[in-house]
Amino acid sequence: MDFMVFQYPMITVQACLDGILLGILFALIAYGMALQWGVMNIINIAQGDLVILGGYIAYFMYLYGIHPAWGVIIAPIIMFFVGVGIYKLVINKVVDRDLFISILATFGISILFMQLMNFAFGADVVLANSGYGTTFLFDSAVVLPNSKIFSAFVSIVFAIGLVIYMKKSKLGRAIRATAQNARAAKILGVDTEKVYAATFGINAALCGVAGALISITFTIHPYMGLPYTIRSFMIVIVAGLGNLPGVALSGMGLGVFEEFADYILGTEFRIGAVFLLLVLILVYRRFKLSRKREYLK
Amino acid sequence: MKINKIILSFISAVAILLSTSVVSLAKVVGDKIVLGAAISLTGKYSSNGVHTQNGYNMAVDRINSMGGVKVGGKTYKFEIIYYDDESNPKRAAQLAERLISQDGVEFMLGPYSSGLTKAIAPVTEKYGVPMVEANGASRSLFTKGYKYLFAVLAPANLYLDVAIRTAVELNGGKGVRIAQAFEQDAFSQDVRLGILDAAKETGSEIIIDDKLPKELNDMAATLVKVKQMKPDVLVVSGHTKGALTAIRQIAEMKVDVPMLAMTHCDAAKLSKQHGKNSQYALCASQWHKTLTYKDNFFKDGMTYAADFQKEFGYDPPYQSAESSAALLVFKDAFERANSFDQKKVRDALAATNMQTFYGNIKFAPGGQNVDKPMVLFQVMCDGAGKCENKVVAPLKWASAKLIHPIPKWSDR
Numbered sequence: 001m002d003f004m005v006f007q008y009p010m011i012t013v014q015a016c017l018d019g020i021l022l023g024i025l026f027a028l029i030a031y032g033m034a035l036q037w038g039v040m041n042i043i044n045i046a047q048g049d050l051v052i053l054g055g056y057i058a059y060f061m062y063l064y065g066i067h068p069a070w071g072v073i074i075a076p077i078i079m080f081f082v083g084v085g086i087y088k089l090v091i092n093k094v095v096d097r098d099l100f101i102s103i104l105a106t107f108g109i110s111i112l113f114m115q116l117m118n119f120a121f122g123a124d125v126v127l128a129n130s131g132y133g134t135t136f137l138f139d140s141a142v143v144l145p146n147s148k149i150f151s152a153f154v155s156i157v158f159a160i161g162l163v164i165y166m167k168k169s170k171l172g173r174a175i176r177a178t179a180q181n182a183r184a185a186k187i188l189g190v191d192t193e194k195v196y197a198a199t200f201g202i203n204a205a206l207c208g209v210a211g212a213l214i215s216i217t218f219t220i221h222p223y224m225g226l227p228y229t230i231r232s233f234m235i236v237i238v239a240g241l242g243n244l245p246g247v248a249l250s251g252m253g254l255g256v257f258e259e260f261a262d263y264i265l266g267t268e269f270r271i272g273a274v275f276l277l278l279v280l281i282l283v284y285r286r287f288k289l290s291r292k293r294e295y296l297k
Numbered sequence: 298m299k300i301n302k303i304i305l306s307f308i309s310a311v312a313i314l315l316s317t318s319v320v321s322l323a324k325v326v327g328d329k330i331v332l333g334a335a336i337s338l339t340g341k342y343s344s345n346g347v348h349t350q351n352g353y354n355m356a357v358d359r360i361n362s363m364g365g366v367k368v369g370g371k372t373y374k375f376e377i378i379y380y381d382d383e384s385n386p387k388r389a390a391q392l393a394e395r396l397i398s399q400d401g402v403e404f405m406l407g408p409y410s411s412g413l414t415k416a417i418a419p420v421t422e423k424y425g426v427p428m429v430e431a432n433g434a435s436r437s438l439f440t441k442g443y444k445y446l447f448a449v450l451a452p453a454n455l456y457l458d459v460a461i462r463t464a465v466e467l468n469g470g471k472g473v474r475i476a477q478a479f480e481q482d483a484f485s486q487d488v489r490l491g492i493l494d495a496a497k498e499t500g501s502e503i504i505i506d507d508k509l510p511k512e513l514n515d516m517a518a519t520l521v522k523v524k525q526m527k528p529d530v531l532v533v534s535g536h537t538k539g540a541l542t543a544i545r546q547i548a549e550m551k552v553d554v555p556m557l558a559m560t561h562c563d564a565a566k567l568s569k570q571h572g573k574n575s576q577y578a579l580c581a582s583q584w585h586k587t588l589t590y591k592d593n594f595f596k597d598g599m600t601y602a603a604d605f606q607k608e609f610g611y612d613p614p615y616q617s618a619e620s621s622a623a624l625l626v627f628k629d630a631f632e633r634a635n636s637f638d639q640k641k642v643r644d645a646l647a648a649t650n651m652q653t654f655y656g657n658i659k660f661a662p663g664g665q666n667v668d669k670p671m672v673l674f675q676v677m678c679d680g681a682g683k684c685e686n687k688v689v690a691p692l693k694w695a696s697a698k699l700i701h702p703i704p705k706w707s708d709r
Contacts, residue, residue: 011522118343119339124344125536126541127541127570129545129572134549143524143550145546147549218514218515221538259518267478267513268507269510272510
């Protein structure tokens with residue numbers, strides 16, 4: 001245990017800002033997961049692997065001399081089609097089954113993706129350099145890499161864009177209708193099959209954006225997907241489905257929580273602390289639910 | 298029914314045929330000495346696994362083409378049976394069993410990484426199969442009393458020992474303040490133990506002692522602490538991801554520290570992936586091509602590097618060089634033992650005292666190589682941003698002078 005983070009106010013500020021910037025990025029991934037979960041009742045274990053695949057797209061652009069920031073545009077386009085492809089091949093066969101089957105199916109996809117990426121891109125840890133500088137605040141006591149600010153900014157832009165798209169466009173409305181009641185939507189002439197495919201594609205595209213941002217801010221490795229899946233799962237269960245402000249807030253909360261866990265417990269317990277929090281929240285939710293049930297009795 | 302029977306007997310016949318032919322492949326057959334190796338060709342160690350395999354193959358071709366191994370007046374050629382261990386320790390142990398008990402291999406080469414070597418060593422030990430390994434540096438491999446394990450490389454605890462001693466020397470013999478961050482795996486923790494020993498002996502103080510997770514891709518918290526506490530030396534070891542993450546974030550956060558010492562810089566291709574940001578980083582290495590060791594097969598480091606480049610199309614990392622050296626050790630031991638008796642070969646291995654292009658090789662009773670110091674190189678860049686690794690310590694082989702302290706980011 002180390003409480004240095006509270007002894008120096010500037011470190012506290014640093015930890016909070018780092019956490020918030022990171023959390024916004026997590027929230028983008030979690031939003032994709034919430035969308036898919038809400039519309040199709042599918043928990044996508046391969047979420048993190050889609051993120052990493054998006055990262056590789058940006059990395060390869062960087063390798064061929066294109067600035068990796070363009071990955072934010074290119075990766076989602078490619079990933080959209082990857083998502084639709086996965087839907088047509090696998091997900092449409094499990095979409096009406098129970099949650100367990102879809103978890104198994106996406107778990108399989110996750111393993112397949114990991115191995116394929118390892119096979120295709122190699123087991124080296126890679127990153128894309130953006131060349132963005134650094135922002136110094138408070139007489140350079142607080143340091144923020146511009147790449148982190150850039151990723152938070154891009155995440156916000158994509159999140160807002162998506163919300164508007166969901167509200168205004170025809171497909172967006174069809175998606176929301178299907179989420180509310182798939183059968184009723186079908187009766188009213190919504191092609192739910194198309195809606196499902198589009199939803200999976202949009203989720204994969206969001207993962208692509210997040211992956212490109214991660215390749216710019218952190219590192220990419222074929223086996224690094226799972227922590228992103230866990231984080232987004234956790235953000236979604238805290239916020240609830242279809243609650244975008246909630247997703248954004250719990251994303252930032254998780255980011256700050258992680259940073260503080262890092263300082264206080266040590267970096268080695270960073271991901272461990274997330275898992276622990278997940279268990280606690282699940283237990284708490286169950287406890288709350290069982291109390292509610294007792295009232296009903 | 299009849300057809301089924303025919304098919305069945307056909308399959309069993311083929312199976313029997315196959316199994317006998319596998320056995321006849323085994324050990325020393327005709328003019329071949331068959332070695333076995335489980336190598337990570339897929340999975341998370343696959344890139345270093347391939348470096349290891351290339352190193353082995355290069356040495357096999359070279360030794361065979363230069364006359365092979367002479368035992369009892371007869372000439373033998375090396376051959377290696379490879380299996381892919383999928384970077385998985387359990388699989389590696391199974392494959393070692395298979396190589397020994399099914400394929401009849403009597404001599405083994407090591408896998409890649411300390412973890413996998415640890416999984417295989419009890420198996421080779423059980424069967425009394427001599428194993429020369431080139432990629433397992435963890436100290437714990439050499440404290441278990443294994444009799445049949447020989448490592449051509451220096452143990453992990455010596456990796457960054459030189460860095461601390463150099464820092465103390467430059468500080469006028471006074472102890473330094475050390476900040477360190479290590480991944481929690483066998484290898485990195487051994488490097489850490491080495492630093493603790495060196496700190497104790499030199500009267501240095503460890504002011505930050507962080508552990509890094511396996512999924513490491515963010516060490517901002519450690520670096521913020523480093524900024525605050527201003528240590529004299531920052532030591533980071535967490536395989537390639539540790540090296541890459543550290544350089545990226547040190548550059549982004551403009552962390553000023555007089556000395557930065559790391560492991561796995563060349564595996565991470567630091568100077569290529571990070572360019573000028575990696576400048577001045579000190580890296581521990583088992584080998585560097587500019588070292589002046591010599592042997593009859595590869596001549597010296599520079600020739601080895603050129604030949605390797607010609608054959609595989611890339612500059613050899615030290616993982617390949619040490620793997621090639623393992624074969625030279627085996628050849629030497631076979632010829633001195635003048636026999637293929639496992640015990641005699643084992644004793645010959647234990648008495649090894651030779652120089653290869655990779656370094657001097659002499660085994661301690663625990664099996665580690667005690668005659669080859671680690672080298673430190675520093676990433677140095679020219680004005681055009683082209684970066685190179687130059688050996689700076691030990692002084693005997695230094696091709697450049699250590700730049701110390703590292704210039705501040707504001708002055709670069």
